[in-house]
Every structure is written in structure tokens, then in C-alpha cells.
């Protein structure tokens with residue numbers, strides 16, 4: 046909701062702005078948005094008090110945000126994706142835990158779910174510099190909690206998107222994790238790829254995979270993309286990824302065949318165009334197959350474990366082919382190189398604006414003031430299912 050309207054509408058139902066609102070307060074009221082008065086915002090968050098399966102632990106909680114003063118600014122969220130890591134974090138199987146706090150008015154500490162998103166600055170304290178009302182911001186680091194309608198914070202937690210012209214919230218809200226991961230993995234391992242060189246990846250249709258395909262094409266690298274065989278829609282997926290710039294799209298079954306090894310020899314000009322990089326977000330035996338296709342001295346970079354299967358390797362790959370096995374975690378990279386992150390975000394958003402970088406297919410879930418908890422929780426729980434048509438993303442409407 047636009048802030049100017051917030052200031053002019055009547056508070057319905059009547060709530061004093063100083064009332065601390067809880068979920069139970071909200072649930073006992075008719076589902077009419079209690080319009081903010083005097084700059085107070087009535088916020089909702091999707092959060093958890095204990096770790097576990099999203100369907101068991103996530104709940105919607107309402108609270109009130111007072112007008113910002115000094116260095117505080119108030120944000121209204123526009124779009125927040127549901128990434129696999131967000132779910133792993135809720136399940137308690139991720140290296141960083143959610144940020145639990147009692148500052149949202151709950152008796153037990155509550156953590157807001159989600160780590161990525163874009164928000165609009167709707168008001169700011171007198172001491173805030175470098176950000177204006179109406180600017181869009183993304184989160185500087187993990188742990189902010191982005192599945193929420195509003196938040197109040199300081200500018201050091203944010204990256205300001207200076208030029209939002211020509212961009213959709215869904216594009217800005219998904220730029221800082223997947224495209225950054227693909228970008229850095231292509232550039233930072235084994236001295237980076239050179240024009241005309243190849244990489245091979247599994248999860249070719251994942252958010253990261255699609256970003257890698259597109260960046261590679263822009264930078265003159267070639268890609269072999271492995272996707273899971275599906276009962277229907279295989280050819281559509283193949284041509285969709287080729288449309289993004291994939292040179293080869295192959296199923297996890299096809300890649301295991303002897304024919305495919307011969308095919309690889311052929312497409313890489315008898316091996317003269319090296320495959321120097323492998324990107325792995327799946328794990329299990331397929332990594333072995335990928336590593337065998339690499340040129341001597343190549344790197345396999347693991348960044349995810351979607352199959353939950355371990356990677357086991359014939360030692361000959363290490364001894365005789367000198368294949369390197371590395372890992373990459375974008376959160377750690379972003380914390381270490383905040384300026385580089387800003388530059389990369391800007392570069393990818395510029396490419397997006399120019400139509401040279403496409404966002405992933407999305408499965409939006411509209412989050413309005415009266416959206417029910419069940420609908421939001423179902424969207425989160427469903428995000429880890431395989432063979433999805435698009436990435437789950439909360440898109441905020443009338444909140």
C-alpha cells in the first residue's frame with residue numbers, strides 16, 4: 046500500500062497506534078487491514094520459534110512498527126523468493142541458523158524466514174543518508190528475514206538499488222543469490238574460464254544453472270547441461286535451455302552412455318577445447334561421471350546437494366588427472382567482498398534491463414493483508430519438491 050494513502054485513511058477497525066499487535070489480536074479482528082495512522086505500519090511476518098519442517102513450525106505473526114527516527118528506515122517488501130537454502134535453514138540442516146529475536150513482540154524468540162528479497166523504502170529517520178523514500182533495497186547479508194510485509198532497519202544492512210528503472214521486483218528480489226553464485230563459480234575457479242572453453246553442470250535447469258548458461262554465453266564459454274530425465278516436457282525444457290544459450294542439454298541417463306563420451310570428444314574438437322570446470326548442485330554418482338569428462342587439472346565446484354547423496358570418487362582422478370574438488374558458498378563470498386557483490390549485482394541488473402539476462406520461471410504467491418497462513422506455509426513446504434515449473438516467490442500486494 047502506498048504510504049501517502051496510509052496517512053490519509055481512517056484506522057479501521059479502530060486501533061490505537063501504540064497497541065502492540067499479536068497474531069491473536071489480528072485473528073480476532075475482521076480481515077480489514079488496520080490502516081496505519083501517524084506513520085505506524087501493521088506488519089506481518091512468516092516465522093518460526095523452533096526448527097523443523099516448514100509445515101510444522103512456520104506461523105504468521107502480526108506486529109506494529111513505529112515511525113522511524115534517527116538512522117532507522119521502514120521498508121515495505123515487494124518480492125521475496127523461497128530458496129532451497131531457506132528451507133534447509135528452517136529444518137536446521139544449514140550451517141547458519143535463523144536469527145531468533147523477541148523484538149517483534151512474541152513471548153518466545155521468533156525468527157523471520159527467508160534470506161533474499163527486495164523492499165521499498167517507505168519512510169526514514171532524519172539521520173539516514175544515501176537512501177530516499179521510494180528507493181528499492183536488497184539485503185546486504187543472510188539472516189535478515191525477508192518473508193515479511195514490512196521491516197525496520199538501518200542502512201548498513203542494505204544494498205540500495207540506484208537504478209530500478211525497467212526492472213521488476215521479482216528480478217531484483219532474486220539477483221543476489223543464484224546469479225551471483227553462477228557468476229563467481231565461472232570466474233573464480235582454476236583462474237576462470239577463457240573464451241571458447243567448456244564447463245559441464247548438473248541441475249542445468251536450476252536457478253543457478255540457468256544463470257550460468259546465460260552468463261557463459263555472454264562471456265563466450267560453452268556449456269554441457271545435465272538435467273533429470275522427466276516423463277513429460279523434456280523436449281520443451283531442452284529447447285528452453287538452448288534458448289538461454291546452452292550448447293548441449295543432456296539427461297542424467299544420457300550422460301552415462303558410452304555414446305555420450307564419444308559425442309563430447311566430437312563437440313570439443315577432439316578434446317582440443319578443454320572442459321575445465323564442472324558445477325555440482327546435485328551430488329551422488331553423477332559427479333563422478335562429470336569429473337571423468339573434465340580435462341586434466343579441471344575443477345569440480347560443489348555448491349549444493351539436492352539429491353542428498355554423497356560424492357565418492359576414484360582416487361585416480363586425483364592422482365593421475367589432477368582434478369580439483371572445491372566448494373563455493375555465496376554468503377561467505379558476499380561477507381568477504383561486499384563491494385564486489387554490489388558491482389556484480391549492478392552488472393547483472395544492467396544485463397537484465399537490456400534483456401540480455403532472463404530471470405528464472407517463477408511460481409508467484411501473492412501475499413496480501415488477508416492472505417492466510419496456510420497458503421504461505423504450503424508455498425514454502427512445496428518449494429523443495431522436484432520437477433517444479435517455477436521458483437516459488439512471495440509477491441506482496443495490498444499489505
Ligand SMILES: NC(=O)c1ccc[n+]([C@@H]2O[C@H](COP(=O)([O-])OP(=O)(O)OC[C@H]3O[C@@H](n4cnc5c(N)ncnc54)[C@H](OP(=O)(O)O)[C@@H]3O)[C@@H](O)[C@H]2O)c1
Nearest residue numbers: 129226248251252253273348349351352373374375431432
Ligand atoms: N552454495 C551457494 O552459495 C548456493 C547459492 C545458491 C544456491 N545454492 C544451492 O543450489 C541448489 C539449487 O538452488 P536453486 O535456487 O538454483 O534451485 P531451484 O531453482 O529450486 O532448482 C532446483 C534444482 O534441483 C534439482 N533437484 C531437485 N530435487 C532433486 C533431486 N532429488 N535430485 C537431483 N536434482 C534435484 C531440480 O531439478 P528438477 O527440475 O529435475 O527437479 C532443479 O534443477 C540448492 O541446493 C541451493 O541450496 C547454493
